[in-house]
Amino acid sequence: MIKRRTTLKLATSALAVPALGITGARAADTVKMIDDVELSGPGVTSGSMWKNGVDMAIKEINAGGGILGRQIEVSHQDNQSQAQIAKAVATKAIDDEPYVILGPIFSGDVNVSSAVAETAETPMFMGGEAANLTQQGKKYLFRSSLSQSAAMPKVANYMQKVGIKSVVIVWISNDFGKGGHDTMLKELNARGIKVLADIPTEPGQMDYTSVVVNAVKAGADAIFSYKNEEESARFLIALRKYGYDKPVIGETVLVSQRVIELAGTAANGARGHVGLTVDAPNPLVLAFGAKFKAIYGYASDHNGIKGYTSIYLIKAVTEKLGKFDRKALAAAIHGGSFSAKQYPGLLLDVAFDAAGDLDRESYLVEVRDGKQVITETLPPLGKV
């Protein structure tokens, strides 16, 4: 008998505890933000960077008096990189009636969470890069970085410009890699660049010999590599070992500081397009990068900048509106453009289109002697 009664008692208290947590009172002089982010599971590397960027911005803003005099109160909630948990976190967030929701980063998590945010008319600033996320007509979903559909044309343009006629695509089989792969394929086809081999790789893959062998055998003019950091580094090392001497081109991650550090000399010669980089030739960005490193002990990647600038964007728009109003906030961002001159925390000028995609300047980078060297600054696409 005890058995059953214990079960029931536990089951009912199970309900009571989360229910209580939801109805906590809030002080009126703070503004609440909830971060629905990947702090464990496969997305944690990006997620923890994002969290650091968010924390850093909030600390700065709170020290400077907050937004419209109200202190920001943020709560980071791990979604374990799993859609069903991300949805739970988003649902919990909505019950709490935050001003905005931050995150998530993985497209599956964004998919389920943004549906919740949309119903509750709460703006969501996500770190997702997959092209399709903003193409579902959502009014409250905003990007914090160039999407793959904005970045890939720039990479493809570059390839066309330097006379690359055929390419091998090597990508990682997760949602990040798959999204980049699909978008890139479309852009390459549009420009008549032939894809001679299309090679998926596993997350956590150790041995890249089979990939390198097939990529080299295809005899294309260049390799386009789209993978996470450690995989990019291992791939570059395997390529160097094989003696591959044609261009290796990537987007953001491949030429990031982290990959250069991990791959050592093997990273030299890698080229790519970078939407956000701490090495951008811009005093605001450089100052951010230095400060981030001083606090956390390692260099920020684009996810750190995404988290950081999202908070400043929210601050900028809110102050422009002069009030805390979710609907007005969302409406003001759509089609708005915001300059870093006016709002230094944005780091770079940024503009949003009607879908919530953003547009800003970006860079072409080459790795020389273990350093990111910016070879060209690309203006915003200017469609906005």
Place this chain on the structure above:
Amino acid sequence: MTDLLQLLLSGVSTGACYALAALGFTLLWQASGTINFALGEMVMLPAFMMLFFLNVASLPLAVAFLLTLVASLLVLGGMFKLLVVDPLIRHGVIPLVIATLGLSIGFKNLTRVAYSAQVFTFPSIFPDRLIDIFGLRVTVAEIGTAVLACGVALGVQFFLNRTLTGRAMQAVAQNRDAARVLGINANRMVMYAFLVNAALAALTALLVTPVYLAKFDMGDTLGTKAFYAAIIGGFNNSRGALLGGVLVGVLENLVGAYISPSYKEGVALLLFLLVIVFMPQGLLGKPEERRV
């Protein structure tokens, strides 16, 4: 042809890494019937211990390794056996499986919080040199890892078959009661197995991490592959782990290059399943007697 050789060669070297991790797994199984789902984390943890000694305490690699070895023997050897395995082993396989699963979650997240979720480089004990043999390109590290792994596997085999302690350990594994009658201290023998396992984990970390890079979840892939290797080669045979590891490493490369990169892992899995169903003792293992 060069490509094929290249694939084989690097498959062997990668497989050797899997084999090293698998070796500890088979050892624990033989000695005590422990199935360790925290296999990968037991390589990750020493890697991060070494990183700590190297970067925070600024010690040379050799000292860092020795300190890690000691810590590893204490925590992954002694404490693991005394605090987790001993109380649970008599309740059958499942509670222990769940407990090691809990350990895996715990270790992984502990490292993540203490050391961040980022990737870290790790110094190699081998010089960063590339050797070109008739168009075949290998790094010194690859050769070194493969040779060391083979050496260690054969060494463990030698220890188990040719030394008094080793044979006593095997006797305990085969029949604990009979071993006790022969005056063997069964508990001590099992403890030896755990200590050897812990030492192997530290050594594996030293060899694998420079290539694979240090990350809190590095144990996921490594653990899974080592697991395949252990089963395919033969659960109760140390050479089996070596064969299994190399098979998995080579197969992945060949399938990835010639059949389908997206089902690269699928083929190793298929082999794994076939072995389990049709020769559960593994390719080199001895059949286990079914108790009546």
Place this chain on the structure above:
Amino acid sequence: MTGLLDVTDIHKSYGAIRAVDGVSFNVAAGEILGVIGPNGSGKTTLFNTILGQVAPSSGKVLFEGEDITGLPPLRLARRGIGRTFQSLQVFGKLSVRDNLIAAGQEFLDTPARRLFSKPDAGLGQRADEMIALFKLGHVAKLAAGSLSYGQQKLVDIAMAFIPAPRLVLLDEPCAGVNPALIEDLLALLLQLNSQQGGSFIVIEHNMDFIMRLCGRVMCMAQGAILAIGPGEAIRANPAVLEAYLGD
């Protein structure tokens, strides 16, 4: 001669060791046959070959005139051959009553009908009778695994008789059983034999028990039959005496 069970020239070797070496015998309906012999004389291996645990190297086993050589235990059980085990073999977490029902339920109906039949599969009464017969009433609701050795032994034996098998092989029923219980056991087995009419083959070291229970006794040594015949004759047989004393 055709009996209930006809065993013809069974051989079973493990490598060079001949565990059973040309054994032939038969059991008539209703008969109780005792099997004795020193340790290692091949009694249990002979049992295992008859019961389908191991396949004989050669030879034939007929049950009711049909060839059952090498059939798996399940099929033998379905044909009406029950057994008990030398070591403890009960369903430890099930109650004594459930152990008994489990031992009989598969002989009734089809699996699908069993799924929708009453929880006790219609065997409740039969189980209760057995429980009364074996004097297990006070422990009927306890988990079988929690009982004493002797009690578990009784459960094991009762299970073998639940489906009213036509042949039961009992492997050392007295081993480890409290001497006070052995008298009860003897009476029980004789009662079951006269009530149910099945044939028994009993391996046992307890000579007194075997002599009082069995009509015929077979003595094995080194995998072969040393002697077979009425109990008194076997007890007086010099070869049998030597085999035991020489052991």
Place this chain on the structure above:
Amino acid sequence: MTGLGKSLRWPVLILAIIALAVLPTSLKSYGVYILTLWAVYVIAGMGLNLTVGYAGQISLGQAAFLGIGAYTAGLMAKLGFSYLLIVPASASICFLVGLGLGFPALRVQHHYLAFATLGFNMLCFLVFRNEEWLTGGTFGMNDIARPVLFGWHFSRAADFYQLTFGITVVLAVLMALLLRSPWGRAFAALRDNPIRAESVGISTTFYTLMAFAIGAAYAGVAGALFAPLVGFIEPASFTVTNSLAMLLMVIVGGQGRFFGPALGAVIVVLLPEWLRFAADWYLAVFGFMIVVMMVWMPGGLLSLADRWKRP
């Protein structure tokens, strides 16, 4: 068990079921969502408990069945099938695949079986991820609608919860009946002593296959509820890690105990939520808590009841 306890058993159980059925009206949407997720895992856990706890077969592939059920439901919902067809279809497909997975179980036992089912789960993950034409690949399947039954829309969170909870109760009753039937006794016999089982005519082949197939069918139903609950399915939700979490649920709750999965699902679904106050550390705490829990009570939480009964 005291006489009083026995006479209270049914009223308490019925009151608890009613409480659980109406409680969500007082909860916010997060509470309802988590509770629904709990109910879904309870269904899958009950199935696994049959396979593991009652029939004694180790399975590390339950998440694969959850996935098969969810993808079946997702695909059928997209094709416009009625939910009345979707649930039986998910259950049947999983039943058949479960039969198939049962076959290695006939050849290999214990830990080897655990490995075989683990391999099966990994293969399923690869198929979910790679066969984009069918499953949507890495990006999964989005916008899976909540069911409509007899003109009644279950799109509101509380309504869908009540549907899910209703199905959970029905399946629990069916499970209880199964366990009380001669089949239940045969499963237990198979678990306790397969050799003795064969010798009394219990077919280990038949019951092993059934234990797997019925356990899988439960996961199939859970999957058919999981898909519309989350509204989105992706391969990442059906990895070996999730299977291990489900096994954890059954073992920590108490294997072979009827209410084990219900309690275990509380631990797996709700404990991490409660531990969120530990911020960064919460998963590390969760992991080590599992170790401590196992060492302290290898028989699961419900085994504590036995300890109190027999001090």
